[in-house]
Amino acid sequence: MSYLKPLFRHPKLPKNKLGYTQKEYEGSLSTLCAGCGHDSISAAIVQACFEMSVEPHKVAKISGIGCSSKTPTYFLGNSHGFNSVHGRMPSVATGASMANKDMVYFGVSGDGDSASIGMGQFVHVIRRNLNMVYIVMNNGCYGLTKGQDSATADQGSRSKAGSVNPFQAIDLASLAIELGATFVAQSFSGDKQQLVPLIKAAMHHKGFAFLNVISPCVTFNNNPGSTKSYDYVREHIEATSTLDFVPEMPEIKTNYEKGKSTRVAMHDGTLIQLNKLATDWNPEDRVSVANALQHARTKNEILTGLLYVNTEWKDLHGTLSTCSTPLNKLKETDLCPGTEVLKEINAGYR
Amino acid sequence: MTKTVNDFIIRFANVNGTGSASANYLFAKAIFRMGIPVTPKNIFPSNIQGLPTWYEVRVSEKGYLGRREGIDILVSVNPQSMAQDIKSVKPGGYFMYDSTKKLPTPYFREDIHYLGVPMMEMSNEAFSDPRKRQLLKNIIYVGALAKLLNMDYSEIEKLVGEQFEGKKQLIDANIQALKLGMDYVEANFDYPLSFHLERRNLIKDKILVDGNTACGLGAVYGGATVMAWYPITPSTSVAEAFEHYCEAYRTDPETGEKKFAIIQAEDELAAMGMVIGANWNGARGFTATSGPGVSLMNEFLGLAYFAEVPAVLVDVQRTGPSTGMPTRTQQSDILLAAYASHGDTKHVLVFPATPHECFEMTAESFDLAERLQTPIMVMTDLDLGMNDHISEPFHWDQKRKYDRGKVLNAEELEHIGRFGRYLDVDGDGIPYRTYPGTHPTKGSFFTRGTSRDEYAAYTEDGAAYKRNMDRLMVKWETAKKVVPKAHLYQKENKSEIGILFYGTSTFSAEEAKDILEENGIIVDAIRIRAFPFGEEVVQFIHSHSTVFVIEQNRDAQLRSMMIMELETNPAKLIPVLNYDGMPITADAIKNQILKHLNLENTQHHELSKTAL
Numbered sequence: 001m002s003y004l005k006p007l008f009r010h011p012k013l014p015k016n017k018l019g020y021t022q023k024e025y026e027g028s029l030s031t032l033c034a035g036c037g038h039d040s041i042s043a044a045i046v047q048a049c050f051e052m053s054v055e056p057h058k059v060a061k062i063s064g065i066g067c068s069s070k071t072p073t074y075f076l077g078n079s080h081g082f083n084s085v086h087g088r089m090p091s092v093a094t095g096a097s098m099a100n101k102d103m104v105y106f107g108v109s110g111d112g113d114s115a116s117i118g119m120g121q122f123v124h125v126i127r128r129n130l131n132m133v134y135i136v137m138n139n140g141c142y143g144l145t146k147g148q149d150s151a152t153a154d155q156g157s158r159s160k161a162g163s164v165n166p167f168q169a170i171d172l173a174s175l176a177i178e179l180g181a182t183f184v185a186q187s188f189s190g191d192k193q194q195l196v197p198l199i200k201a202a203m204h205h206k207g208f209a210f211l212n213v214i215s216p217c218v219t220f221n222n223n224p225g226s227t228k229s230y231d232y233v234r235e236h237i238e239a240t241s242t243l244d245f246v247p248e249m250p251e252i253k254t255n256y257e258k259g260k261s262t263r264v265a266m267h268d269g270t271l272i273q274l275n276k277l278a279t280d281w282n283p284e285d286r287v288s289v290a291n292a293l294q295h296a297r298t299k300n301e302i303l304t305g306l307l308y309v310n311t312e313w314k315d316l317h318g319t320l321s322t323c324s325t326p327l328n329k330l331k332e333t334d335l336c337p338g339t340e341v342l343k344e345i346n347a348g349y350r
Numbered sequence: 351m352t353k354t355v356n357d358f359i360i361r362f363a364n365v366n367g368t369g370s371a372s373a374n375y376l377f378a379k380a381i382f383r384m385g386i387p388v389t390p391k392n393i394f395p396s397n398i399q400g401l402p403t404w405y406e407v408r409v410s411e412k413g414y415l416g417r418r419e420g421i422d423i424l425v426s427v428n429p430q431s432m433a434q435d436i437k438s439v440k441p442g443g444y445f446m447y448d449s450t451k452k453l454p455t456p457y458f459r460e461d462i463h464y465l466g467v468p469m470m471e472m473s474n475e476a477f478s479d480p481r482k483r484q485l486l487k488n489i490i491y492v493g494a495l496a497k498l499l500n501m502d503y504s505e506i507e508k509l510v511g512e513q514f515e516g517k518k519q520l521i522d523a524n525i526q527a528l529k530l531g532m533d534y535v536e537a538n539f540d541y542p543l544s545f546h547l548e549r550r551n552l553i554k555d556k557i558l559v560d561g562n563t564a565c566g567l568g569a570v571y572g573g574a575t576v577m578a579w580y581p582i583t584p585s586t587s588v589a590e591a592f593e594h595y596c597e598a599y600r601t602d603p604e605t606g607e608k609k610f611a612i613i614q615a616e617d618e619l620a621a622m623g624m625v626i627g628a629n630w631n632g633a634r635g636f637t638a639t640s641g642p643g644v645s646l647m648n649e650f651l652g653l654a655y656f657a658e659v660p661a662v663l664v665d666v667q668r669t670g671p672s673t674g675m676p677t678r679t680q681q682s683d684i685l686l687a688a689y690a691s692h693g694d695t696k697h698v699l700v701f702p703a704t705p706h707e708c709f710e711m712t713a714e715s716f717d718l719a720e721r722l723q724t725p726i727m728v729m730t731d732l733d734l735g736m737n738d739h740i741s742e743p744f745h746w747d748q749k750r751k752y753d754r755g756k757v758l759n760a761e762e763l764e765h766i767g768r769f770g771r772y773l774d775v776d777g778d779g780i781p782y783r784t785y786p787g788t789h790p791t792k793g794s795f796f797t798r799g800t801s802r803d804e805y806a807a808y809t810e811d812g813a814a815y816k817r818n819m820d821r822l823m824v825k826w827e828t829a830k831k832v833v834p835k836a837h838l839y840q841k842e843n844k845s846e847i848g849i850l851f852y853g854t855s856t857f858s859a860e861e862a863k864d865i866l867e868e869n870g871i872i873v874d875a876i877r878i879r880a881f882p883f884g885e886e887v888v889q890f891i892h893s894h895s896t897v898f899v900i901e902q903n904r905d906a907q908l909r910s911m912m913i914m915e916l917e918t919n920p921a922k923l924i925p926v927l928n929y930d931g932m933p934i935t936a937d938a939i940k941n942q943i944l945k946h947l948n949l950e951n952t953q954h955h956e957l958s959k960t961a962l
Contacts, residue, residue: 078794084626345567
């Protein structure tokens with residue numbers, strides 16, 4: 001277990017706009033290994049939701065199977081959660097979203113859950129631009145079954161047992177961009193400064209928001225020779241930008257050099273301010289992002305930050321033209337055409 | 351020659367993709383409009399264009415809607431299958447063919463009548479457009495049949511008018527083609543034939559529709575809002591019907607906003623996942639599939655059973671295993687569906703037999719799924735789903751309310767103590783659930799496929815796991831009381847022998863019952879409409895010494911379930927089976943029953959001899 005959570009809370013804990021303290025956003029005690037990257041991501045989700053004053057019950061957490069998929073129990077205890085079957089979180093999230101468009105959907109998955117058994121569903125949920133936050137807690141290995149290589153393990157990466165992975169890695173961020181994901185970010189579980197605003201921006205994005213978070217497995221993949229260890233990631237990380245999530249529209253005050261700051265307006269009027277560090281990269285241009293990722297890979301760098309965003313494309317509800325009332329709120333009078341109509345239908349079959 | 355009125359079988363031999371379907375449908379519908387019971391069946395290949403396809407129409411004054419062996423009239427417009435088609439005609443029957451080309455000598459049989467109509471030649475002379483020539487050739491044979499069988503021409507003309515409403519040119523061309531066929535018969539043959547039609551008033555307010563349309567419409571009336579599916583024969587038209595009626599009745603004409611969401615999923619696994627996600631979140635969601643899809647959905651069905659999430663699945667069964675014969679019918683997913691998924695699982699099944707029941711049971715399945723918080727599978731099949739059937743009209747009580755089951759709202763959560771998602775408060779095995787988003791601090795819970803306690807907290811405590819599994823069996827007992835009851839054909843038993851059947855075996859079983867009776871063998875009958883079996887089924891089995899279980903699969907699947915679930919002596923349940931992909935016939939049922947009864951007699955005889 002990672003840590004023991006004290007039941008006691010300081011009475012003067014800060015409250016958010018809804019009057020909740022961070023406590024209302026926490027979950028049960030984590031049963032993951034001490035130092036697991038996943039727990040840091042859970043903590044970042046708690047902080048992001050608290051700071052954004054999201055009503056906890058207006059969030060649904062859905063996951064597949066694996067260490068990462070256990071985490072929804074460890075954050076947002078006042079939200080409904082659904083630990084479904086291996087690799088099938090996207091379909092459950094799709095059905096849930098169709099039922100009620102007025103909630104925030106957090107999909108939590110791992111590299112085994114998304115890049116192997118669930119690759120088909122990962123690909124198709126992107127295609128449909130489902131309005132959800134999709135977090136992959138990516139540690140390059142199967143933790144719950146004791147450390148086998150996953151499909152995101154880099155070629156040449158050495159496991160704890162000493163074997164070298166002979167296969168090429170699937171780069172989920174590149175793949176998501178290629179498939180037309182409308183929000184793609186990459187981060188590191190150890191970088192809360194970057195992760196929290198990314199989660200906030202992802203929640204505001206109306207469409208599919210993908211976060212690929214490198215999250216070292218302390219037990220099975222944190223050894224020398226692994227490319228998903230804390231040490232390796234820290235040494236090879238390359239931020240594309242620093243990012244601020246701006247909840248309202250303030251006057252633009254920037255200290256950054258002209259031409260290096262980009263603002264992206266979200267559907268709900270909020271803004272993302274990106275202060276670019278990489279000059280050859282434009283977050284609204286898929287080709288530029290794809291190139292930047294390829295270049296980084298050849299240099300063994302892990303590009304982080306908000307890599308790509310597109311606010312133009314319709315999400316799935318938009319594509320299907322569903323009504324503004326959530327489908328699960330509709331009653332008989334909305335749904336059943338009634339006896340008289342049925343008489344006409346019967347007449348048509350005579 | 352003896353005359354046979356309103357009792358014959360006609361088979362059309364066509365090439366698929368040549369527009370024969372609408373001509374054949376026109377023929378069948380005209381007979382329906384003449385007030386005469388009619389059963390059309392498509393026998394088609396797993397192919398889009400160029401292979402043989404047949405359309406068989408049974409006309410039965412007595413109202414028998416099952417398939418019968420023996421073809422009285424064969425209309426041949428497909429040279430590919432001609433040799434086989436000629437062989438299939440009953441002695442004394444008729445073979446109508448396109449005499450544009452001379453019939454090869456080996457195709458002549460002494461014991462049947464030949465009716466050569468130069469369909470292609472007439473069509474080529476009358477029409478210039480090649481596509482029209484091909485399509486209207488089919489209408490020419492309808493015209494010829496109209497004369498030969500004494501059909502009511504005004505009904506055909508009316509149907510053509512309805513089909514091509516507002517398209518005068520097409521109506522005129524079709525009428526012209528009909529007349530060509532009629533005139534040719536008038537000039538060349540004696541008519542009507544010994545098999546022919548006479549107007550009756552036997553249809554009353556019944557409708558002619560396929561089961562898949564009825565399931566799709568039933569889902570609209572039942573309040574389904576989310577449909578996820580993956581294309582598979584023979585279930586695809588369920589999704590199409592649902593979409594058609596939703597577009598018509600659930601779309602705002604001004605804004606175009608829709609009160610439904612239909613997703614064509616990437617596979618059946620995803621389709622079932624979406625259905626579960628939607629139901630978990632308080633919407634009525636369903637899918638339609640066939641056997642291979644149910645195989646893929648197994649893992650999710652187990653999750654829905656264990657995590658207690660409602661779901662509705664329409665299984666339009668086809669001939670398995672594996673890809674099997676995708677365009678042929680069978681009742682062979684029964685065991686797969688009843689015990690889908692690993693671990694101890696049992697699922698509720700309903701068995702519609704008519705389009706009326708397809709509509710009713712699909713709608714009711716949403717109530718059952720939410721009442722019982724478990725998947726409900728509607729077990730229909732290709733024969734019922736894709737063929738038109740005469741049926742009682744669809745019925746909906748204007749006052750009917752959806753039964754949304756045990757769901758707590760925010761106010762109720764305020765007033766109860768600690769909420770236990772898997773706590774059996776009422777003693778019926780059904781716990782209370784909440785929808786996501788109900789209350790800021792109360793009623794949230796974690797849904798999972800792993801074991802948990804009454805408060806939905808993860809646990810590996812064997813006692814808690816067992817308590818939960820036992821509660822699911824309490825719920826199973828509750829299910830027995832709420833699922834559709836079996837239909838009994840008699841108030842009091844009249845015989846030691848019973849016959850038992852379900853779904854599309856019904857029509858032929860009813861006919862077989864009458865035939866047996868004519869032969870002096872009285873049998874009692876029961877039609878199963880759901881699994882788990884209710885008390886009335888147990889009573890029926892216990893009160894008969896022999897029960898023939900009629901079904902359309904090799905392994906007598908429902909019989910196995912009766913042995914397992916009712917602890918019945920297997921020796922008293924005699925399987926009566928058909929599994930060649932064609933709908934079961936009354937003759938097949940009658941023959942198997944007679945064979946068994948005779949064998950029994952012989953055995954008794956032999957035994958008594960030995961005893962002496």
